[in-house]
Amino acid sequence: MxxxxxxxxxxxxxxxxxxxxxxxxxxxxxxxxxxxxxxxxxxxxxxxxxxxxxxxxxxxxxxxxxxxxxxxxxxxxxxxxxxxxxxxxxxxxxxxxxxxxxxxxxxxxxxxxxxxxxxxxxxxxxxxxxxxxxxxxxxxxxxxxxxxxxxxxxxxxxxxxxxxxxxxxxxxxxAFTLEVGRPVKPMLAAPAPSIDEAFGKLKAEAAVEWKLDGIRAQVHVSGGEVRVFTRTLDEITSRLPEVTEAVHGLPVREAVFDGELIALRPGGHPHPFQVTAARTATRTAKTADPVPLSVFLFDVLHLDGNDLLDAPGAERNAALARVVPAELRMPRIVTGDPARAKAMFDEAVARGHEGVLVKSLDTPYTAGRRGAGWLKVKPRHTLDLVVLAAEWGHGRRQGLLSNLHLGARDPETGGFVMLGKTFKGLTDELLAWQTKKFRELAVREDGRTVHVRPELVVEIAFDGVQRSPRYPGGIALRFARVLRYRPDKSAAEADTIGTVRAVAPVID
Structure with missing residues (x-):
């Protein structure tokens, strides 16, 4: 051909x-x-x-x-x-x-x-x-x-x-079946503006779990071997001996677990996300005393010869609880009362976590898809967007690429819809890192703007969405600010323009 x-x-x-x-x-x-x-x-x-x-x-x-x-x-x-x-x-x-x-x-x-x-x-x-x-x-x-x-x-x-x-x-x-040792794409959650709206969409009793600011991990157990994979299906087993040790003693012959890894302080509050990300990104131990990661498992896809992908959420959780002790499971309640769910939400946020996931008890595990059966609720609006370009800075940022052009995925065209710019929230360390990275990803330079390959995902906090004739999508983010880069996510996992319109009302 x-x-x-x-x-x-x-x-x-x-x-x-x-x-x-x-x-x-x-x-x-x-x-x-x-x-x-x-x-x-x-x-x-x-x-x-x-x-x-x-x-x-x-x-x-x-x-x-x-x-x-x-x-x-x-x-x-x-x-x-x-x-x-x-x-x-x-x-x-x-x-x-x-x-x-x-x-x-x-x-x-x-x-x-x-x-x-x-x-x-x-x-x-x-x-x-x-x-x-x-x-x-x-x-x-x-x-x-x-x-x-x-x-x-x-x-x-x-x-x-x-x-x-x-x-x-x-x-x-x-011939394609779930194979222990070969990772599958993780099931994703759709955003919901509030607990009430999440319960309104599910219209039934649901599970409510903490949503941690950690690294998604898929853990495969076969005989005496434990292997750990990221959400991008990369293996990181050798970097995380404490994780394999925690899972090694579980009473299972074969299993595939879904969970979250996070670095916690002695009191249980999380370290900054960068601490967790650094552990999973390091290929060899460079420090004598690395910060250990805690394991929180919340789903099981296979257990001792039985595939559970098509089983309802309640059945999968029951199987998880049979073989995983409470200290290794994600904190969770099952309720039909939004008030109890809000209390769970408040507790998670008070401990420094992102919010909660509200999960249908009936939904199967739809790997690789953002299913309607899992809804995430956070105390602030956040989006995972793609950096399309950056502008050279002024003043103390002279010589650094600073002002980010942010884009949401457009599933119809395969491209990205620009939603505005921001230089807020960038530390000196991030400015130096992204300047070096953007030069590697540059595809063209137009005056003060360096256009880059759309590969880097950045988590953005914002106060709302407003109509704007300046951008092709007709909307722009209000008071956008950088929270962190997401090296664990690919551009294909960034939020869509539809999600942007759904997550917050458009202000005229």
Missing amino acids: LIAEIARTSGAVAGTSGRKAKVSALAECLRRAGAGQAATVVAYLSGELPQRQIGVGYASLREVPPPAAGPSLTVAEVDAAFSGIGAVSGAGSVARRRELVAALLGRATRDEQDFLIRLLAGELRQGALDGVMAEAIAVAAGVPSAQVRRAFMLRGSLGPVATAALADGADGLR
Whole structure:
């Protein structure tokens, strides 16, 4: 398959706002690719590389050689070239990678160059997000989209799912099962403005749990082995011996638990989020006495041979309580009384935590999705947004990238809707860090503004949403301020423009 075909499909998908038209174009491209190339094609059309990172920055893409007269580059050739570029290391590696990129682009037509440059720069946003791509795989393979979504949930990647669906149809998808040792995407919670509104949506008795300001963790137990994964499915077992030790003694043969890890002070209040994040981000112990993390498990997906993904929340919690002692479980009550739930909320906030989660007792575990059965309630409005650009600072911030351009995800286009700017809440340490990071992610500079690849997620507190003709979405955040960066979240997990409108009323 030629790269030209993928470039044409990308253009067609970007040129339409209709979901059905996007799905149709993607499905036709996948049919032509077939099972053998499906995984690579899915990655490219999703704006990703199968190799993830190959060490190519914006500087390597500035000087583009003259384009080829006609298309000849195949998907296999480009994939091999990317692997070769990523394998370059040692002295002179930057220059060598630049040479290899130029050689590859020199074989591409103008349209192919544009596609490959945007792919390498992380700017290929045409609306082929996971949901749209999953539906396209279903159409291309002639299988129910629910089967594709479930296989994706269990495998964590759409490429292998597309390969199986196109090769063996529904039988291939049924081969994907929950596998102890292979992480699945976590179930996510939707925001609710208040306890009353959360109970109004669920319309029944519900579980109310503390919401901690920690790191989401999926813990897999098999025999005597314990493995710990982040919400982005990266393994961090070796960094957290206290976590594996806490779980090691549980009376289970095989299990998959969902939970939260957090660094607590002696009195039980949490350390700043950065302390917890530093523990999970450190690959080797650099301090003699690292701050230990406490374990709070709140769900179980598999227990001793039984998959529990489809079981209702009440059944999963009962299974969790049978094998996990109270000191390792998330504090929780079950009630139909909003007043009791508010008391639980007040207690969590008083202890320094974020708020509570209100959970339906009937909902299954919808991995990788923001289900209506889990609702999060916080004492202030917060959003996880993506940094689109930053402006050079003035005065004491001269020489530092300061004023952040903030964007919410737009599921329809695959892009981001700008909601305003902020320079508030940034410490000297954060300013220095983000200036260095933004230079690495830069794709272009426009006067005082440096535009970056939309990869960094930042948690923003704000006082409300107001109408604004200055921004494409017609709304802007009021008094936005930075709380922290979220290295544990990808841009695909950032809040959507729909969430922004739902979480707070728009003020005229």
